[in-house]
Amino acid sequence: MxxxxxxxxxxxxxxxxxxxxxxxxxxxxxxxxxxxxxxxxxxxxxxxxxxxxxxxxxxxxxxxxxxxxxxxxxxxxxxxxxxxxxxxxxxxxxxxxxxxxxxxxxxxxxxxAKLLGIPGEKENMGQGVSTCATCDGFFYRGKKILVVGGGDSAMEEATFLTKFASQVTVVHRRTELRASKIMQDRAKANDKIDWALNRVPVEVVKNEDGGIQGLKVKNKETGEEELLEADGVFVAIGxxxxxxxxxxxxxxxxxxxxxxxxxxxxxxxxxxxxxxxxxxxxxxxxxxxxxxxxxxxxxxxxxxxxxxxxxxxxxx
CATH class of the missing domain: 3.50.50.60 (FAD/NAD(P)-binding domain)
Incomplete structure:
Protein backbone atom coordinates (compact mmCIF):
# COMPACT_ATOMS: atom_id res chain seq x y z
CA MET A 1 0.00 0.00 0.00
CA ALA A 113 2.37 15.07 -30.46
CA LYS A 114 0.95 13.25 -33.46
CA LEU A 115 3.70 12.59 -35.97
CA LEU A 116 3.71 12.04 -39.72
CA GLY A 117 5.53 8.73 -39.52
CA ILE A 118 7.89 9.51 -42.39
CA PRO A 119 11.66 8.89 -42.73
CA GLY A 120 13.86 11.56 -41.17
CA GLU A 121 11.16 12.82 -38.80
CA LYS A 122 11.99 11.20 -35.47
CA GLU A 123 15.71 11.11 -36.20
CA ASN A 124 15.80 14.91 -36.54
CA MET A 125 13.40 15.80 -33.74
CA GLY A 126 14.89 18.78 -31.93
CA GLN A 127 17.45 19.23 -34.68
CA GLY A 128 15.38 20.81 -37.43
CA VAL A 129 12.08 19.07 -36.77
CA SER A 130 9.78 20.35 -34.03
CA THR A 131 6.25 19.96 -32.74
CA CYS A 132 6.19 23.17 -30.67
CA ALA A 133 6.39 26.62 -32.23
CA THR A 134 6.35 28.37 -28.85
CA CYS A 135 9.31 26.27 -27.69
CA ASP A 136 11.50 26.43 -30.78
CA GLY A 137 10.37 29.32 -32.96
CA PHE A 138 13.05 31.63 -31.61
CA PHE A 139 15.79 29.45 -33.09
CA TYR A 140 14.53 30.10 -36.63
CA ARG A 141 14.81 33.85 -36.70
CA GLY A 142 15.26 35.02 -40.30
CA LYS A 143 14.97 31.47 -41.69
CA LYS A 144 12.53 29.55 -43.87
CA ILE A 145 10.10 27.22 -42.13
CA LEU A 146 7.55 24.63 -43.18
CA VAL A 147 4.45 23.96 -41.09
CA VAL A 148 2.70 20.67 -41.81
CA GLY A 149 -1.02 20.53 -41.06
CA GLY A 150 -4.34 22.04 -42.04
CA GLY A 151 -6.21 22.53 -38.77
CA ASP A 152 -6.43 25.33 -36.24
CA SER A 153 -3.17 24.23 -34.59
CA ALA A 154 -1.29 24.53 -37.88
CA MET A 155 -2.73 27.98 -38.62
CA GLU A 156 -1.93 29.16 -35.11
CA GLU A 157 1.64 27.84 -35.27
CA ALA A 158 2.24 29.26 -38.75
CA THR A 159 1.00 32.69 -37.70
CA PHE A 160 3.12 32.61 -34.55
CA LEU A 161 6.24 31.58 -36.45
CA THR A 162 6.02 34.61 -38.75
CA LYS A 163 7.29 36.62 -35.78
CA PHE A 164 10.67 34.97 -36.32
CA ALA A 165 10.91 33.36 -39.75
CA SER A 166 11.53 35.15 -43.02
CA GLN A 167 8.99 32.85 -44.70
CA VAL A 168 6.52 30.22 -43.48
CA THR A 169 5.00 27.69 -45.89
CA VAL A 170 1.98 25.64 -44.85
CA VAL A 171 2.01 22.11 -46.24
CA HIS A 172 -1.30 20.22 -46.33
CA ARG A 173 -2.29 16.98 -48.00
CA ARG A 174 -5.64 18.35 -49.17
CA THR A 175 -6.78 21.32 -51.21
CA GLU A 176 -9.16 22.48 -48.48
CA LEU A 177 -8.00 23.31 -44.96
CA ARG A 178 -9.72 21.89 -41.87
CA ALA A 179 -9.12 25.01 -39.79
CA SER A 180 -11.93 27.33 -38.76
CA LYS A 181 -12.65 30.19 -41.14
CA ILE A 182 -11.35 32.85 -38.78
CA MET A 183 -8.04 31.02 -38.37
CA GLN A 184 -7.73 30.49 -42.12
CA ASP A 185 -8.50 34.13 -42.86
CA ARG A 186 -5.90 35.29 -40.36
CA ALA A 187 -3.22 33.08 -41.88
CA LYS A 188 -4.10 33.94 -45.49
CA ALA A 189 -3.92 37.64 -44.69
CA ASN A 190 -0.33 37.26 -43.47
CA ASP A 191 2.16 38.18 -46.21
CA LYS A 192 4.83 35.91 -44.74
CA ILE A 193 2.75 32.75 -45.16
CA ASP A 194 2.82 30.75 -48.40
CA TRP A 195 0.88 27.62 -49.25
CA ALA A 196 1.81 24.18 -50.55
CA LEU A 197 -1.55 22.45 -50.67
CA ASN A 198 -2.47 19.03 -52.06
CA ARG A 199 0.97 17.74 -51.16
CA VAL A 200 1.74 14.66 -49.09
CA PRO A 201 4.90 14.67 -46.91
CA VAL A 202 7.26 11.86 -47.92
CA GLU A 203 10.59 12.44 -46.16
CA VAL A 204 12.53 14.97 -44.09
CA VAL A 205 15.75 15.57 -46.03
CA LYS A 206 19.08 16.53 -44.42
CA ASN A 207 21.82 18.53 -46.09
CA GLU A 208 25.53 17.74 -46.23
CA ASP A 209 26.20 19.70 -43.05
CA GLY A 210 23.76 17.58 -41.03
CA GLY A 211 21.06 20.23 -40.90
CA ILE A 212 17.63 20.17 -42.50
CA GLN A 213 17.49 20.80 -46.24
CA GLY A 214 13.74 20.57 -46.48
CA LEU A 215 10.75 18.29 -46.88
CA LYS A 216 10.21 15.95 -49.80
CA VAL A 217 6.52 15.90 -50.78
CA LYS A 218 4.37 14.21 -53.38
CA ASN A 219 2.20 16.46 -55.51
CA LYS A 220 -1.18 14.74 -55.60
CA GLU A 221 -2.15 16.43 -58.86
CA THR A 222 0.91 15.42 -60.87
CA GLY A 223 2.07 12.42 -58.84
CA GLU A 224 5.61 13.81 -58.89
CA GLU A 225 7.86 14.32 -55.89
CA GLU A 226 9.48 17.65 -55.12
CA LEU A 227 11.67 19.11 -52.42
CA LEU A 228 10.38 22.07 -50.43
CA GLU A 229 13.55 23.66 -49.11
CA ALA A 230 13.50 24.99 -45.56
CA ASP A 231 15.63 25.33 -42.44
CA GLY A 232 13.02 23.77 -40.18
CA VAL A 233 9.91 21.60 -40.30
CA PHE A 234 7.17 22.05 -37.71
CA VAL A 235 4.65 19.22 -37.48
CA ALA A 236 1.29 20.60 -36.34
CA ILE A 237 -1.27 17.84 -36.76
CA GLY A 238 -2.45 17.77 -33.16
Missing part, protein backbone atom coordinates in the same frame (compact mmCIF):
# COMPACT_ATOMS: atom_id res chain seq x y z
CA UNK A 2 1.30 3.43 -1.02
CA UNK A 3 0.01 6.78 0.15
CA UNK A 4 0.32 8.23 -3.34
CA UNK A 5 1.51 7.07 -6.73
CA UNK A 6 2.46 9.48 -9.50
CA UNK A 7 2.24 8.37 -13.11
CA UNK A 8 4.62 10.25 -15.40
CA UNK A 9 7.97 11.98 -15.07
CA UNK A 10 7.62 15.16 -17.09
CA UNK A 11 7.72 18.61 -15.46
CA UNK A 12 4.29 18.08 -13.88
CA UNK A 13 4.97 14.67 -12.39
CA UNK A 14 8.42 15.57 -11.10
CA UNK A 15 7.20 18.81 -9.53
CA UNK A 16 4.39 16.89 -7.83
CA UNK A 17 6.99 14.39 -6.62
CA UNK A 18 9.17 17.15 -5.16
CA UNK A 19 6.30 18.72 -3.23
CA UNK A 20 4.81 15.44 -2.01
CA UNK A 21 8.20 14.08 -0.95
CA UNK A 22 8.92 17.25 1.03
CA UNK A 23 5.53 16.79 2.71
CA UNK A 24 6.59 13.29 3.82
CA UNK A 25 4.01 11.60 1.61
CA UNK A 26 6.62 9.14 0.30
CA UNK A 27 5.44 9.21 -3.31
CA UNK A 28 6.17 6.39 -5.72
CA UNK A 29 6.75 7.68 -9.24
CA UNK A 30 6.12 5.30 -12.13
CA UNK A 31 8.19 6.09 -15.21
CA UNK A 32 6.65 5.15 -18.52
CA UNK A 33 8.29 4.46 -21.85
CA UNK A 34 9.54 8.05 -22.14
CA UNK A 35 11.05 9.07 -18.77
CA UNK A 36 11.25 12.83 -18.60
CA UNK A 37 8.42 13.44 -21.05
CA UNK A 38 8.61 15.52 -24.20
CA UNK A 39 11.45 17.69 -22.88
CA UNK A 40 13.86 14.80 -23.27
CA UNK A 41 13.55 15.27 -27.05
CA UNK A 42 14.22 19.01 -26.79
CA UNK A 43 17.75 20.30 -27.11
CA UNK A 44 17.79 23.86 -25.77
CA UNK A 45 15.16 25.10 -23.33
CA UNK A 46 15.45 28.87 -23.14
CA UNK A 47 12.09 29.87 -21.66
CA UNK A 48 12.16 28.03 -18.33
CA UNK A 49 12.69 30.63 -15.57
CA UNK A 50 15.95 30.53 -13.69
CA UNK A 51 18.23 29.58 -16.58
CA UNK A 52 19.35 32.80 -18.28
CA UNK A 53 21.66 30.92 -20.64
CA UNK A 54 19.16 28.15 -21.32
CA UNK A 55 19.44 24.48 -20.40
CA UNK A 56 19.22 21.20 -22.28
CA UNK A 57 15.84 19.52 -21.96
CA UNK A 58 17.23 16.18 -20.69
CA UNK A 59 19.45 18.01 -18.19
CA UNK A 60 16.49 19.98 -16.81
CA UNK A 61 14.49 16.78 -16.34
CA UNK A 62 17.44 15.01 -14.74
CA UNK A 63 17.88 17.89 -12.28
CA UNK A 64 14.20 17.78 -11.34
CA UNK A 65 14.37 14.02 -10.81
CA UNK A 66 17.45 14.33 -8.57
CA UNK A 67 15.67 17.01 -6.56
CA UNK A 68 12.68 14.72 -6.02
CA UNK A 69 14.95 11.82 -5.05
CA UNK A 70 16.79 14.06 -2.58
CA UNK A 71 13.56 14.51 -0.63
CA UNK A 72 12.69 10.82 -0.67
CA UNK A 73 10.63 10.20 -3.80
CA UNK A 74 10.98 6.64 -5.08
CA UNK A 75 11.12 5.86 -8.80
CA UNK A 76 10.14 2.69 -10.56
CA UNK A 77 10.39 1.96 -14.27
CA UNK A 78 7.31 0.30 -15.71
CA UNK A 79 4.34 0.54 -18.01
CA UNK A 80 0.90 0.79 -16.39
CA UNK A 81 -1.47 -1.40 -18.38
CA UNK A 82 -4.58 -1.11 -16.21
CA UNK A 83 -5.99 1.10 -13.48
CA UNK A 84 -8.98 0.29 -11.28
CA UNK A 85 -10.53 3.43 -9.82
CA UNK A 86 -13.83 1.83 -8.81
CA UNK A 87 -12.78 1.22 -5.21
CA UNK A 88 -10.23 2.43 -2.68
CA UNK A 89 -7.43 1.67 -2.48
CA UNK A 90 -6.87 2.21 -6.18
CA UNK A 91 -5.20 -0.67 -7.99
CA UNK A 92 -2.63 -0.33 -10.75
CA UNK A 93 -1.27 -3.13 -12.87
CA UNK A 94 2.33 -2.60 -13.95
CA UNK A 95 3.49 -4.73 -16.85
CA UNK A 96 5.83 -7.44 -15.65
CA UNK A 97 5.74 -6.24 -12.02
CA UNK A 98 2.28 -7.10 -10.78
CA UNK A 99 -0.20 -4.93 -8.90
CA UNK A 100 0.23 -1.81 -6.80
CA UNK A 101 -2.23 -0.15 -4.43
CA UNK A 102 -2.48 3.49 -3.37
CA UNK A 103 -4.71 5.82 -1.42
CA UNK A 104 -4.30 8.67 -3.91
CA UNK A 105 -3.22 8.89 -7.53
CA UNK A 106 -1.63 11.75 -9.48
CA UNK A 107 -1.92 11.48 -13.26
CA UNK A 108 0.75 13.35 -15.22
CA UNK A 109 1.03 11.11 -18.26
CA UNK A 110 1.12 14.04 -20.67
CA UNK A 111 0.11 14.25 -24.30
CA UNK A 112 2.08 13.05 -27.28
CA UNK A 239 -1.71 16.04 -29.88
CA UNK A 240 -3.02 12.85 -28.30
CA UNK A 241 -3.46 12.78 -24.50
CA UNK A 242 -2.05 9.64 -22.93
CA UNK A 243 -5.25 8.52 -21.24
CA UNK A 244 -6.16 5.32 -23.09
CA UNK A 245 -5.11 3.12 -20.15
CA UNK A 246 -7.85 4.71 -17.98
CA UNK A 247 -10.60 3.08 -20.05
CA UNK A 248 -13.01 5.97 -19.54
CA UNK A 249 -13.06 5.83 -15.73
CA UNK A 250 -12.64 9.61 -15.48
CA UNK A 251 -14.57 12.41 -17.12
CA UNK A 252 -12.75 13.54 -20.26
CA UNK A 253 -13.45 15.89 -23.13
CA UNK A 254 -14.06 14.67 -26.66
CA UNK A 255 -10.32 14.62 -27.37
CA UNK A 256 -9.52 12.50 -24.34
CA UNK A 257 -8.08 15.21 -22.08
CA UNK A 258 -8.95 14.70 -18.39
CA UNK A 259 -11.43 17.22 -17.04
CA UNK A 260 -10.65 18.83 -13.69
CA UNK A 261 -12.66 21.05 -11.39
CA UNK A 262 -11.73 24.61 -12.45
CA UNK A 263 -9.00 26.11 -10.33
CA UNK A 264 -7.93 22.72 -9.00
CA UNK A 265 -6.45 19.44 -10.21
CA UNK A 266 -9.33 17.33 -8.88
CA UNK A 267 -10.87 14.86 -11.30
CA UNK A 268 -14.29 13.23 -11.30
CA UNK A 269 -13.01 10.50 -8.95
CA UNK A 270 -12.19 11.50 -5.38
CA UNK A 271 -8.51 10.98 -4.64
CA UNK A 272 -7.39 11.16 -8.27
CA UNK A 273 -5.63 14.30 -9.46
CA UNK A 274 -4.48 15.31 -12.95
CA UNK A 275 -1.75 17.77 -13.90
CA UNK A 276 0.32 18.77 -16.90
CA UNK A 277 -0.54 18.26 -20.54
CA UNK A 278 -2.87 15.36 -19.83
CA UNK A 279 -5.43 17.95 -18.70
CA UNK A 280 -4.16 20.98 -20.64
CA UNK A 281 -4.64 21.25 -24.40
CA UNK A 282 -4.14 25.02 -24.46
CA UNK A 283 -0.74 26.03 -23.03
CA UNK A 284 1.34 22.83 -23.16
CA UNK A 285 4.47 24.45 -21.70
CA UNK A 286 6.99 23.06 -19.23
CA UNK A 287 6.42 25.91 -16.80
CA UNK A 288 2.62 25.61 -16.80
CA UNK A 289 2.92 21.84 -16.41
CA UNK A 290 5.21 22.32 -13.42
CA UNK A 291 2.72 24.77 -11.93
CA UNK A 292 -0.14 22.30 -12.13
CA UNK A 293 2.17 19.64 -10.69
CA UNK A 294 2.57 21.82 -7.62
CA UNK A 295 -1.21 22.27 -7.46
CA UNK A 296 -1.79 18.51 -7.72
CA UNK A 297 0.66 17.82 -4.90
CA UNK A 298 -1.02 20.35 -2.61
CA UNK A 299 -4.51 19.09 -3.48
CA UNK A 300 -3.35 15.52 -2.89
CA UNK A 301 -1.68 16.36 0.42
CA UNK A 302 -4.87 17.96 1.74
CA UNK A 303 -6.86 14.95 0.62
CA UNK A 304 -4.54 12.46 2.29
CA UNK A 305 -4.45 14.45 5.51
CA UNK A 306 -8.23 14.61 5.55
CA UNK A 307 -8.11 18.40 5.62
CA UNK A 308 -10.02 18.90 2.37
CA UNK A 309 -13.33 20.66 2.74
CA UNK A 310 -14.46 19.75 -0.76
CA UNK A 311 -17.97 18.52 -1.44
CA UNK A 312 -16.94 15.82 -3.88
CA UNK A 313 -20.53 15.24 -4.97
CA UNK A 314 -20.35 18.63 -6.67
CA UNK A 315 -17.20 17.84 -8.63
CA UNK A 316 -17.17 17.00 -12.30
Missing amino acids: RKVIILGTGPAGLTAAIYLARANMEPLVIEGQEPGGQLTTTTDVENFPGFPDGILGPELMDNMRKQAERFGAEFQRGWVTNVDLSNRPFRLTVEGKGELECEALVLSTGAS HRPNTGFLNGQLNMDEQGYIEVTPGTTRTSVEGVFACGDVQDHVYRQAITAAGTGCMAAMDCEKYLEGAATVDWSQSL
Whole structure:
Protein backbone atom coordinates (compact mmCIF):
# COMPACT_ATOMS: atom_id res chain seq x y z
CA MET A 1 0.00 0.00 0.00
CA ARG A 2 1.30 3.43 -1.02
CA LYS A 3 0.01 6.78 0.15
CA VAL A 4 0.32 8.23 -3.34
CA ILE A 5 1.51 7.07 -6.73
CA ILE A 6 2.46 9.48 -9.50
CA LEU A 7 2.24 8.37 -13.11
CA GLY A 8 4.62 10.25 -15.40
CA THR A 9 7.97 11.98 -15.07
CA GLY A 10 7.62 15.16 -17.09
CA PRO A 11 7.72 18.61 -15.46
CA ALA A 12 4.29 18.08 -13.88
CA GLY A 13 4.97 14.67 -12.39
CA LEU A 14 8.42 15.57 -11.10
CA THR A 15 7.20 18.81 -9.53
CA ALA A 16 4.39 16.89 -7.83
CA ALA A 17 6.99 14.39 -6.62
CA ILE A 18 9.17 17.15 -5.16
CA TYR A 19 6.30 18.72 -3.23
CA LEU A 20 4.81 15.44 -2.01
CA ALA A 21 8.20 14.08 -0.95
CA ARG A 22 8.92 17.25 1.03
CA ALA A 23 5.53 16.79 2.71
CA ASN A 24 6.59 13.29 3.82
CA MET A 25 4.01 11.60 1.61
CA GLU A 26 6.62 9.14 0.30
CA PRO A 27 5.44 9.21 -3.31
CA LEU A 28 6.17 6.39 -5.72
CA VAL A 29 6.75 7.68 -9.24
CA ILE A 30 6.12 5.30 -12.13
CA GLU A 31 8.19 6.09 -15.21
CA GLY A 32 6.65 5.15 -18.52
CA GLN A 33 8.29 4.46 -21.85
CA GLU A 34 9.54 8.05 -22.14
CA PRO A 35 11.05 9.07 -18.77
CA GLY A 36 11.25 12.83 -18.60
CA GLY A 37 8.42 13.44 -21.05
CA GLN A 38 8.61 15.52 -24.20
CA LEU A 39 11.45 17.69 -22.88
CA THR A 40 13.86 14.80 -23.27
CA THR A 41 13.55 15.27 -27.05
CA THR A 42 14.22 19.01 -26.79
CA THR A 43 17.75 20.30 -27.11
CA ASP A 44 17.79 23.86 -25.77
CA VAL A 45 15.16 25.10 -23.33
CA GLU A 46 15.45 28.87 -23.14
CA ASN A 47 12.09 29.87 -21.66
CA PHE A 48 12.16 28.03 -18.33
CA PRO A 49 12.69 30.63 -15.57
CA GLY A 50 15.95 30.53 -13.69
CA PHE A 51 18.23 29.58 -16.58
CA PRO A 52 19.35 32.80 -18.28
CA ASP A 53 21.66 30.92 -20.64
CA GLY A 54 19.16 28.15 -21.32
CA ILE A 55 19.44 24.48 -20.40
CA LEU A 56 19.22 21.20 -22.28
CA GLY A 57 15.84 19.52 -21.96
CA PRO A 58 17.23 16.18 -20.69
CA GLU A 59 19.45 18.01 -18.19
CA LEU A 60 16.49 19.98 -16.81
CA MET A 61 14.49 16.78 -16.34
CA ASP A 62 17.44 15.01 -14.74
CA ASN A 63 17.88 17.89 -12.28
CA MET A 64 14.20 17.78 -11.34
CA ARG A 65 14.37 14.02 -10.81
CA LYS A 66 17.45 14.33 -8.57
CA GLN A 67 15.67 17.01 -6.56
CA ALA A 68 12.68 14.72 -6.02
CA GLU A 69 14.95 11.82 -5.05
CA ARG A 70 16.79 14.06 -2.58
CA PHE A 71 13.56 14.51 -0.63
CA GLY A 72 12.69 10.82 -0.67
CA ALA A 73 10.63 10.20 -3.80
CA GLU A 74 10.98 6.64 -5.08
CA PHE A 75 11.12 5.86 -8.80
CA GLN A 76 10.14 2.69 -10.56
CA ARG A 77 10.39 1.96 -14.27
CA GLY A 78 7.31 0.30 -15.71
CA TRP A 79 4.34 0.54 -18.01
CA VAL A 80 0.90 0.79 -16.39
CA THR A 81 -1.47 -1.40 -18.38
CA ASN A 82 -4.58 -1.11 -16.21
CA VAL A 83 -5.99 1.10 -13.48
CA ASP A 84 -8.98 0.29 -11.28
CA LEU A 85 -10.53 3.43 -9.82
CA SER A 86 -13.83 1.83 -8.81
CA ASN A 87 -12.78 1.22 -5.21
CA ARG A 88 -10.23 2.43 -2.68
CA PRO A 89 -7.43 1.67 -2.48
CA PHE A 90 -6.87 2.21 -6.18
CA ARG A 91 -5.20 -0.67 -7.99
CA LEU A 92 -2.63 -0.33 -10.75
CA THR A 93 -1.27 -3.13 -12.87
CA VAL A 94 2.33 -2.60 -13.95
CA GLU A 95 3.49 -4.73 -16.85
CA GLY A 96 5.83 -7.44 -15.65
CA LYS A 97 5.74 -6.24 -12.02
CA GLY A 98 2.28 -7.10 -10.78
CA GLU A 99 -0.20 -4.93 -8.90
CA LEU A 100 0.23 -1.81 -6.80
CA GLU A 101 -2.23 -0.15 -4.43
CA CYS A 102 -2.48 3.49 -3.37
CA GLU A 103 -4.71 5.82 -1.42
CA ALA A 104 -4.30 8.67 -3.91
CA LEU A 105 -3.22 8.89 -7.53
CA VAL A 106 -1.63 11.75 -9.48
CA LEU A 107 -1.92 11.48 -13.26
CA SER A 108 0.75 13.35 -15.22
CA THR A 109 1.03 11.11 -18.26
CA GLY A 110 1.12 14.04 -20.67
CA ALA A 111 0.11 14.25 -24.30
CA SER A 112 2.08 13.05 -27.28
CA ALA A 113 2.37 15.07 -30.46
CA LYS A 114 0.95 13.25 -33.46
CA LEU A 115 3.70 12.59 -35.97
CA LEU A 116 3.71 12.04 -39.72
CA GLY A 117 5.53 8.73 -39.52
CA ILE A 118 7.89 9.51 -42.39
CA PRO A 119 11.66 8.89 -42.73
CA GLY A 120 13.86 11.56 -41.17
CA GLU A 121 11.16 12.82 -38.80
CA LYS A 122 11.99 11.20 -35.47
CA GLU A 123 15.71 11.11 -36.20
CA ASN A 124 15.80 14.91 -36.54
CA MET A 125 13.40 15.80 -33.74
CA GLY A 126 14.89 18.78 -31.93
CA GLN A 127 17.45 19.23 -34.68
CA GLY A 128 15.38 20.81 -37.43
CA VAL A 129 12.08 19.07 -36.77
CA SER A 130 9.78 20.35 -34.03
CA THR A 131 6.25 19.96 -32.74
CA CYS A 132 6.19 23.17 -30.67
CA ALA A 133 6.39 26.62 -32.23
CA THR A 134 6.35 28.37 -28.85
CA CYS A 135 9.31 26.27 -27.69
CA ASP A 136 11.50 26.43 -30.78
CA GLY A 137 10.37 29.32 -32.96
CA PHE A 138 13.05 31.63 -31.61
CA PHE A 139 15.79 29.45 -33.09
CA TYR A 140 14.53 30.10 -36.63
CA ARG A 141 14.81 33.85 -36.70
CA GLY A 142 15.26 35.02 -40.30
CA LYS A 143 14.97 31.47 -41.69
CA LYS A 144 12.53 29.55 -43.87
CA ILE A 145 10.10 27.22 -42.13
CA LEU A 146 7.55 24.63 -43.18
CA VAL A 147 4.45 23.96 -41.09
CA VAL A 148 2.70 20.67 -41.81
CA GLY A 149 -1.02 20.53 -41.06
CA GLY A 150 -4.34 22.04 -42.04
CA GLY A 151 -6.21 22.53 -38.77
CA ASP A 152 -6.43 25.33 -36.24
CA SER A 153 -3.17 24.23 -34.59
CA ALA A 154 -1.29 24.53 -37.88
CA MET A 155 -2.73 27.98 -38.62
CA GLU A 156 -1.93 29.16 -35.11
CA GLU A 157 1.64 27.84 -35.27
CA ALA A 158 2.24 29.26 -38.75
CA THR A 159 1.00 32.69 -37.70
CA PHE A 160 3.12 32.61 -34.55
CA LEU A 161 6.24 31.58 -36.45
CA THR A 162 6.02 34.61 -38.75
CA LYS A 163 7.29 36.62 -35.78
CA PHE A 164 10.67 34.97 -36.32
CA ALA A 165 10.91 33.36 -39.75
CA SER A 166 11.53 35.15 -43.02
CA GLN A 167 8.99 32.85 -44.70
CA VAL A 168 6.52 30.22 -43.48
CA THR A 169 5.00 27.69 -45.89
CA VAL A 170 1.98 25.64 -44.85
CA VAL A 171 2.01 22.11 -46.24
CA HIS A 172 -1.30 20.22 -46.33
CA ARG A 173 -2.29 16.98 -48.00
CA ARG A 174 -5.64 18.35 -49.17
CA THR A 175 -6.78 21.32 -51.21
CA GLU A 176 -9.16 22.48 -48.48
CA LEU A 177 -8.00 23.31 -44.96
CA ARG A 178 -9.72 21.89 -41.87
CA ALA A 179 -9.12 25.01 -39.79
CA SER A 180 -11.93 27.33 -38.76
CA LYS A 181 -12.65 30.19 -41.14
CA ILE A 182 -11.35 32.85 -38.78
CA MET A 183 -8.04 31.02 -38.37
CA GLN A 184 -7.73 30.49 -42.12
CA ASP A 185 -8.50 34.13 -42.86
CA ARG A 186 -5.90 35.29 -40.36
CA ALA A 187 -3.22 33.08 -41.88
CA LYS A 188 -4.10 33.94 -45.49
CA ALA A 189 -3.92 37.64 -44.69
CA ASN A 190 -0.33 37.26 -43.47
CA ASP A 191 2.16 38.18 -46.21
CA LYS A 192 4.83 35.91 -44.74
CA ILE A 193 2.75 32.75 -45.16
CA ASP A 194 2.82 30.75 -48.40
CA TRP A 195 0.88 27.62 -49.25
CA ALA A 196 1.81 24.18 -50.55
CA LEU A 197 -1.55 22.45 -50.67
CA ASN A 198 -2.47 19.03 -52.06
CA ARG A 199 0.97 17.74 -51.16
CA VAL A 200 1.74 14.66 -49.09
CA PRO A 201 4.90 14.67 -46.91
CA VAL A 202 7.26 11.86 -47.92
CA GLU A 203 10.59 12.44 -46.16
CA VAL A 204 12.53 14.97 -44.09
CA VAL A 205 15.75 15.57 -46.03
CA LYS A 206 19.08 16.53 -44.42
CA ASN A 207 21.82 18.53 -46.09
CA GLU A 208 25.53 17.74 -46.23
CA ASP A 209 26.20 19.70 -43.05
CA GLY A 210 23.76 17.58 -41.03
CA GLY A 211 21.06 20.23 -40.90
CA ILE A 212 17.63 20.17 -42.50
CA GLN A 213 17.49 20.80 -46.24
CA GLY A 214 13.74 20.57 -46.48
CA LEU A 215 10.75 18.29 -46.88
CA LYS A 216 10.21 15.95 -49.80
CA VAL A 217 6.52 15.90 -50.78
CA LYS A 218 4.37 14.21 -53.38
CA ASN A 219 2.20 16.46 -55.51
CA LYS A 220 -1.18 14.74 -55.60
CA GLU A 221 -2.15 16.43 -58.86
CA THR A 222 0.91 15.42 -60.87
CA GLY A 223 2.07 12.42 -58.84
CA GLU A 224 5.61 13.81 -58.89
CA GLU A 225 7.86 14.32 -55.89
CA GLU A 226 9.48 17.65 -55.12
CA LEU A 227 11.67 19.11 -52.42
CA LEU A 228 10.38 22.07 -50.43
CA GLU A 229 13.55 23.66 -49.11
CA ALA A 230 13.50 24.99 -45.56
CA ASP A 231 15.63 25.33 -42.44
CA GLY A 232 13.02 23.77 -40.18
CA VAL A 233 9.91 21.60 -40.30
CA PHE A 234 7.17 22.05 -37.71
CA VAL A 235 4.65 19.22 -37.48
CA ALA A 236 1.29 20.60 -36.34
CA ILE A 237 -1.27 17.84 -36.76
CA GLY A 238 -2.45 17.77 -33.16
CA HIS A 239 -1.71 16.04 -29.88
CA ARG A 240 -3.02 12.85 -28.30
CA PRO A 241 -3.46 12.78 -24.50
CA ASN A 242 -2.05 9.64 -22.93
CA THR A 243 -5.25 8.52 -21.24
CA GLY A 244 -6.16 5.32 -23.09
CA PHE A 245 -5.11 3.12 -20.15
CA LEU A 246 -7.85 4.71 -17.98
CA ASN A 247 -10.60 3.08 -20.05
CA GLY A 248 -13.01 5.97 -19.54
CA GLN A 249 -13.06 5.83 -15.73
CA LEU A 250 -12.64 9.61 -15.48
CA ASN A 251 -14.57 12.41 -17.12
CA MET A 252 -12.75 13.54 -20.26
CA ASP A 253 -13.45 15.89 -23.13
CA GLU A 254 -14.06 14.67 -26.66
CA GLN A 255 -10.32 14.62 -27.37
CA GLY A 256 -9.52 12.50 -24.34
CA TYR A 257 -8.08 15.21 -22.08
CA ILE A 258 -8.95 14.70 -18.39
CA GLU A 259 -11.43 17.22 -17.04
CA VAL A 260 -10.65 18.83 -13.69
CA THR A 261 -12.66 21.05 -11.39
CA PRO A 262 -11.73 24.61 -12.45
CA GLY A 263 -9.00 26.11 -10.33
CA THR A 264 -7.93 22.72 -9.00
CA THR A 265 -6.45 19.44 -10.21
CA ARG A 266 -9.33 17.33 -8.88
CA THR A 267 -10.87 14.86 -11.30
CA SER A 268 -14.29 13.23 -11.30
CA VAL A 269 -13.01 10.50 -8.95
CA GLU A 270 -12.19 11.50 -5.38
CA GLY A 271 -8.51 10.98 -4.64
CA VAL A 272 -7.39 11.16 -8.27
CA PHE A 273 -5.63 14.30 -9.46
CA ALA A 274 -4.48 15.31 -12.95
CA CYS A 275 -1.75 17.77 -13.90
CA GLY A 276 0.32 18.77 -16.90
CA ASP A 277 -0.54 18.26 -20.54
CA VAL A 278 -2.87 15.36 -19.83
CA GLN A 279 -5.43 17.95 -18.70
CA ASP A 280 -4.16 20.98 -20.64
CA HIS A 281 -4.64 21.25 -24.40
CA VAL A 282 -4.14 25.02 -24.46
CA TYR A 283 -0.74 26.03 -23.03
CA ARG A 284 1.34 22.83 -23.16
CA GLN A 285 4.47 24.45 -21.70
CA ALA A 286 6.99 23.06 -19.23
CA ILE A 287 6.42 25.91 -16.80
CA THR A 288 2.62 25.61 -16.80
CA ALA A 289 2.92 21.84 -16.41
CA ALA A 290 5.21 22.32 -13.42
CA GLY A 291 2.72 24.77 -11.93
CA THR A 292 -0.14 22.30 -12.13
CA GLY A 293 2.17 19.64 -10.69
CA CYS A 294 2.57 21.82 -7.62
CA MET A 295 -1.21 22.27 -7.46
CA ALA A 296 -1.79 18.51 -7.72
CA ALA A 297 0.66 17.82 -4.90
CA MET A 298 -1.02 20.35 -2.61
CA ASP A 299 -4.51 19.09 -3.48
CA CYS A 300 -3.35 15.52 -2.89
CA GLU A 301 -1.68 16.36 0.42
CA LYS A 302 -4.87 17.96 1.74
CA TYR A 303 -6.86 14.95 0.62
CA LEU A 304 -4.54 12.46 2.29
CA GLU A 305 -4.45 14.45 5.51
CA GLY A 306 -8.23 14.61 5.55
CA ALA A 307 -8.11 18.40 5.62
CA ALA A 308 -10.02 18.90 2.37
CA THR A 309 -13.33 20.66 2.74
CA VAL A 310 -14.46 19.75 -0.76
CA ASP A 311 -17.97 18.52 -1.44
CA TRP A 312 -16.94 15.82 -3.88
CA SER A 313 -20.53 15.24 -4.97
CA GLN A 314 -20.35 18.63 -6.67
CA SER A 315 -17.20 17.84 -8.63
CA LEU A 316 -17.17 17.00 -12.30
